[in-house]
Amino acid sequence: MSASLPPLPKPQESTGEPVLLELGSAEDEPCLRADAARNRARLLEAATRLIEEHGAAGVTMEAVAVAASVGKGTVFRRFGDRTGLLTALLDHSAKQLQAAFLSGPPPLGPGAPPVDRLRAFGLAVLRQAVDHLELQLAAQPEAARRYSIPPTRFLSGHVTLLLRQAVPDADCALLAQALMGYLDPALIHHLTKECGMPMERLEAGWIDLVARVTRTELPQ
Amino acid sequence: MSASLPPLPKPQESTGEPVLLELGSAEDEPCLRADAARNRARLLEAATRLIEEHGAAGVTMEAVAVAASVGKGTVFRRFGDRTGLLTALLDHSAKQLQAAFLSGPPPLGPGAPPVDRLRAFGLAVLRQAVDHLELQLAAQPEAARRYSIPPTRFLSGHVTLLLRQAVPDADCALLAQALMGYLDPALIHHLTKECGMPMERLEAGWIDLVARVTRTELPQ
DNA sequence: AAGAAAACTGGACCGTGGTCCGTTTAGCTG
DNA sequence: CAGCTAAACGGACCACGGTCCAGTTTTCTT
Numbered sequence: 001m002s003a004s005l006p007p008l009p010k011p012q013e014s015t016g017e018p019v020l021l022e023l024g025s026a027e028d029e030p031c032l033r034a035d036a037a038r039n040r041a042r043l044l045e046a047a048t049r050l051i052e053e054h055g056a057a058g059v060t061m062e063a064v065a066v067a068a069s070v071g072k073g074t075v076f077r078r079f080g081d082r083t084g085l086l087t088a089l090l091d092h093s094a095k096q097l098q099a100a101f102l103s104g105p106p107p108l109g110p111g112a113p114p115v116d117r118l119r120a121f122g123l124a125v126l127r128q129a130v131d132h133l134e135l136q137l138a139a140q141p142e143a144a145r146r147y148s149i150p151p152t153r154f155l156s157g158h159v160t161l162l163l164r165q166a167v168p169d170a171d172c173a174l175l176a177q178a179l180m181g182y183l184d185p186a187l188i189h190h191l192t193k194e195c196g197m198p199m200e201r202l203e204a205g206w207i208d209l210v211a212r213v214t215r216t217e218l219p220q
Numbered sequence: 221m222s223a224s225l226p227p228l229p230k231p232q233e234s235t236g237e238p239v240l241l242e243l244g245s246a247e248d249e250p251c252l253r254a255d256a257a258r259n260r261a262r263l264l265e266a267a268t269r270l271i272e273e274h275g276a277a278g279v280t281m282e283a284v285a286v287a288a289s290v291g292k293g294t295v296f297r298r299f300g301d302r303t304g305l306l307t308a309l310l311d312h313s314a315k316q317l318q319a320a321f322l323s324g325p326p327p328l329g330p331g332a333p334p335v336d337r338l339r340a341f342g343l344a345v346l347r348q349a350v351d352h353l354e355l356q357l358a359a360q361p362e363a364a365r366r367y368s369i370p371p372t373r374f375l376s377g378h379v380t381l382l383l384r385q386a387v388p389d390a391d392c393a394l395l396a397q398a399l400m401g402y403l404d405p406a407l408i409h410h411l412t413k414e415c416g417m418p419m420e421r422l423e424a425g426w427i428d429l430v431a432r433v434t435r436t437e438l439p440q
Numbered sequence: 441a442a443g444a445a446a447a448c449t450g451g452a453c454c455g456t457g458g459t460c461c462g463t464t465t466a467g468c469t470g
Numbered sequence: 471c472a473g474c475t476a477a478a479c480g481g482a483c484c485a486c487g488g489t490c491c492a493g494t495t496t497t498c499t500t
Contacts, residue, residue: 083362083365087369087371090371094371098374101378102378113386114382114383114385114386115382115386115430115434117382118379118382118383118386118399118430118434119426119427119430121378121379121382122399122402122403122423122426122427122429122430123423123426125375125403126403126408126419126422126423126426129403129405129408130408130412130419133405133408133409133413136405137405137406137409140362140366140405140406141361141362142303142360142361142362142363143362143405143406144406144409144410145303146360146406146410147406147407147410147411147414148410148414149307151307151310151314154318155345158321158322158341159338159341162334162335162337162338162341163334163338165334166334166335166338170428171421171424171425171428174402174411174421174422174425174428174429175425175428175429175432177401177402177407177411178398178399178401178402178425178429179338179342179398180401181397181398181400181401181402181404181407182342182394182397182398182401183342183345183346183349184401185349185353185356185357185360185363186357186360186363186364186366186367187367187397187401188346188349188350188353189353189357189364190364190366190367190368191394191397192350193353194367194368199346199350201391201394202346202394203342203343203346204391205391205394205395205398206339206342206343206346207339207342208390208391208394208395209342209394209395209398209433210335210338210339210342212395212432212433212435213429213432213433214335214338215432215435
């Protein structure tokens with residue numbers, strides 16, 4: 001990690017537990033020195049240019065540095081790592097989305113019934129995702145493969161089959177993916193190791209999830 | 221990618237559509253030459269040793285090669301990439317699990333009602349996941365962070381809040397994670413770009429998912 | 441205005457994943 | 471057993487992400 005730069009304001013990292021409503025989740029320019037701010041801007045601009053010229057894959061940390069006429073170290077100091085840089089690029093639209101559901105008009109924003117808001121929320125995220133797909137994927141290296149690897153496909157295939165028997169007239173392929181998402185090792189790690197949840201809770205959660213998903217007669 | 225080794229049997233990669241029941245999803249040793257087989261075994265053994273000595277992080281491709289007294293190129297030729305090697309290490313238990321739900325005793329295996337099997341399936345995967353957590357995470361670099369980054373936490377926090385209003389007496393934090401899984405950019409990419417699903421279907425899927433999850437009065 | 445502390449800079453440097461290609465060897469054929 | 475060929479080998483090589491730190495610039499203090 002980047003754990004040995006004495007005078008480093010630490011790009012993100014709040015680590016506080018109740019992150020739930022800290023608003024500007026990326027409001028991370030507390031008091032940038034003049035030159036630092038200038039370089040930051042240059043870097044973001046350069047990165048943007050590189051993306052539209054060579055695609056997200058062409059955004060090499062070194063390339064960005066060169067394109068911005070800045071030292072490589074500066075890029076890392078500013079954004080922590082590659083992921084940080086890409087994330088910063090997505091920051092604008094991310095904030096927009098946040099603002100929309102925190103204080104925008106219903107049904108996304110407050111005012112509508114929660115289920116309606118939930119629906120709207122998903123659609124909004126879905127749409128934002130497709131818009132910035134390339135970037136989002138680039139920001140999460142290797143992510144693209146996750147769902148393509150044989151073992152995973154095999155498991156979700158099995159779930160799809162079971163679902164088809166349980167809820168014949170649903171879109172089981174999609175439902176299966178939702179269920180599989182719950183079983184993602186990374187999620188399990190996050191919940192147990194980082195959030196300290198006991199396994200029993202996760203297991204109960206699965207039982208509950210299955211019950212909800214396979215419930216028939218929904219008056220949609 | 222590894223796209224220029226003429227005589228390479230291509231580690232995995234079936235790319236055929238109906239993977240659903242191809243059984244040995246990792247039955248990938250069609251006809252290994254004697255020395256190749258020997259080296260493969262050596263490599264797996266070396267990797268195993270390295271893991272229990274220095275943890276998954278210590279499994280460097282070079283280190284494995286050295287520990288197995290084999291050239292680095294050989295490691296890559298055999299397993300394609302780091303992920304491939306780690307996956308091969310997980311292969312045994314993966315196959316066991318597959319066998320268990322394909323032809324083992326109920327409720328995991330055939331014979332029980334689908335919903336029961338689904339429940340059992342999730343618990344089995346959950347348990348297997350915790351057993352090999354370190355490896356599974358190592359096989360998916362960067363995955364560990366996915367759920368910790370502020371923007372993501374913020375979104376799922378929001379979903380949790382909405383859920384609490386919609387289904388007050390459920391484990392909303394967990395339910396929220398399940399829902400968020402459906403919105404994972406990597407999944408969206410997989411479904412739209414690789415499976416060719418239209419966005420409308422994904423959107424309909426979300427609406428359906430929300431309906432199922434927020435349905436109250438479940439006779440659990 | 442001057443000096444000191446704080447913050448930032450840039451590029452040399454490192455480790456690791458991944459590729460390339462000349463050399464070696466297993467396994468067949470006669 | 472000699473000879474042949476395709477497969478396998480191995481390590482030099484490269485690119486990229488990430489670290490370090492000596493030197494520079496900015497900001498604060500008095």
